[in-house]
Amino acid sequence: MVRPVSTDQLVATDSQYLLHPLHSSTHRARVLVRGQGSVMWDVDGREYIDGLSGLWNVNVGHGRVELADAAQRQMSTLAFCSSYNGQSNLPAIELAERLSRLAYPNLNTTFFTSGGAESNESAFKTARYVWKRRGKPAKVKIISRRHGYHGVTMAAMSATGLPPYHTMFGPLVPNFIQIDGPYLYRCPNGVDPVTWAPATGEALEKQILEEGSDTVAAFIAEPVMGAGGVVVPTAGYFKQIRAVCDKYDILFIADEVITGFGRTGRFFALERWGVQPDIMSFAKGITSGYIPLGGIMVSDEIADLIRGGSGGATWMHAYTYSAHPTACAVGLANLDIVARERLVEKSADTGAYLLSRLKDLEQLPNVDGARGLGMMAAIEIVDDKATKTGFPAERGVSARAIALAAEKGLITRQRHYGAGESIMLAPPLTTTRDQVDRVISILADAIPAAVKATT
Numbered sequence: 001m002v003r004p005v006s007t008d009q010l011v012a013t014d015s016q017y018l019l020h021p022l023h024s025s026t027h028r029a030r031v032l033v034r035g036q037g038s039v040m041w042d043v044d045g046r047e048y049i050d051g052l053s054g055l056w057n058v059n060v061g062h063g064r065v066e067l068a069d070a071a072q073r074q075m076s077t078l079a080f081c082s083s084y085n086g087q088s089n090l091p092a093i094e095l096a097e098r099l100s101r102l103a104y105p106n107l108n109t110t111f112f113t114s115g116g117a118e119s120n121e122s123a124f125k126t127a128r129y130v131w132k133r134r135g136k137p138a139k140v141k142i143i144s145r146r147h148g149y150h151g152v153t154m155a156a157m158s159a160t161g162l163p164p165y166h167t168m169f170g171p172l173v174p175n176f177i178q179i180d181g182p183y184l185y186r187c188p189n190g191v192d193p194v195t196w197a198p199a200t201g202e203a204l205e206k207q208i209l210e211e212g213s214d215t216v217a218a219f220i221a222e223p224v225m226g227a228g229g230v231v232v233p234t235a236g237y238f239k240q241i242r243a244v245c246d247k248y249d250i251l252f253i254a255d256e257v258i259t260g261f262g263r264t265g266r267f268f269a270l271e272r273w274g275v276q277p278d279i280m281s282f283a284k285g286i287t288s289g290y291i292p293l294g295g296i297m298v299s300d301e302i303a304d305l306i307r308g309g310s311g312g313a314t315w316m317h318a319y320t321y322s323a324h325p326t327a328c329a330v331g332l333a334n335l336d337i338v339a340r341e342r343l344v345e346k347s348a349d350t351g352a353y354l355l356s357r358l359k360d361l362e363q364l365p366n367v368d369g370a371r372g373l374g375m376m377a378a379i380e381i382v383d384d385k386a387t388k389t390g391f392p393a394e395r396g397v398s399a400r401a402i403a404l405a406a407e408k409g410l411i412t413r414q415r416h417y418g419a420g421e422s423i424m425l426a427p428p429l430t431t432t433r434d435q436v437d438r439v440i441s442i443l444a445d446a447i448p449a450a451v452k453a454t455t
């Protein structure tokens with residue numbers, strides 16, 4: 001493409017020819033051209049801290065030439081081969097074997113996809129497959145949580161618990177049901193979160209009983225909700241969820257699309273709470289976003305069922321790009337970096353610092369509810385801290401804060417639907433403390449300025 005002479009022309013060409021995710025005609029595209037570590041530059045040479053690691057995925061940071069080299073080597077050797085039954089390739093075999101050593105002990109078998117929604121579609125279909133093979137074909141329902149995000153293909157969208165994603169695309173796929181999740185900031189004053197139903201296994205158990213356990217295939221949850229506002233559960237939540245799933249014969253799908261590969265300060269997030277899922281979805285951090293790759297890992301029991309299926313019971317699920325050799329080669333090189341640079345430990349360490357600095361921001365009159373785990377964190381923007389009352393949505397305080405932060409050199413995102421407004425942060429795991437300080441100082445300026453500018 002010929003580079004138009006001015007940025008305005010480039011932006012006009014973008015809006016003429018591109019539809020963007022969550023398309024809005026009022027957004028002017030920021031055209032980015034280069035990245036290094038936690039920093040990116042736009043076409044006019046302006047510098048930004050990448051406060052959300054791209055889209056929660058550039059875990060090892062930008063500018064890793066060794067990932068480009070891995071792709072180049074694989075593309076010039078064998079760019080693509082089908083992985084349909086009867087064929088495989090070297091990077092996919094090596095990556096699947098490596099994942100079995102890194103994931104929960106019961107998950108040793110991988111099916112690769114190209115992204116998060118494809119992974120969750122695979123998880124839902126596999127859950128239904130399992131119950132059909134086990135002679136319980138009526139177990140088809142999928143329970144998810146409000147504020148959860150699982151992608152926006154039809155079934156994934158139906159599991160996603162953020163209503164704006166549904167408004168113009170309904171009706172949802174039947175047999176997808178949502179319950180409240182452990183959004184602790186919204187735990188009513190005076191109620192102990194440890195006993196608050198949405199923050200325990202109680203909400204799930206109640207829903208299973210309402211539906212009839214013989215109709216429910218699986219429960220899906222992000223260990224820490226990402227797009228819904230970085231919702232960190234209580235320490236006991238997932239143990240209780242696991243126990244409820246076991247009690248009623250429900251599969252537990254962990255959506256680790258964001259939380260996997262070190263993001264929360266553990267390699268996979270549920271490790272922290274001593275819980276194992278039956279199926280795990282992953283994507284994003286497996287290649288740090290350098291090339292699309294995702295997948296599901298399934299328990300040994302489920303893998304055995306699939307391997308034992310033939311004829312009409314064959315697991316007839318497939319994507320052209322499953323186990324793409326170049327994507328898998330980049331995944332391997334990315335995992336080498338994560339191990340060599342001890343990025344999981346670094347995520348825990350810098351993440352604790354990030355959270356402590358966000359708690360400092362609570363001194364501002366409109367910032368409350370700092371929370372986080374590893375390198376994913378958020379703050380709540382509220383009008384009145386005592387009552388936790390938010391600003392009217394149409395005032396657009398957090399959106400303005402994000403725009404002002406970008407002007408000052410920080411790119412990140414806000415969540416403005418449901419129960420109030422949050423600003424989320426998930427910088428690369430390699431981010432330095434100095435860069436964290438810069439993020440905090442930008443927000444400390446941008447948030448009060450946004451409150452003032454919108455009155």
Ligand SMILES: Cc1ncc(COP(=O)(O)O)c(C=O)c1O
Binds near residue numbers: 114149151152227258
């Ligand atoms: C937890 C989670 N699951 C699934 C997805 C969907 O992934 P994709 O956009 O690659 O389809 C996302 C995307 O942000 C996510 O955060």
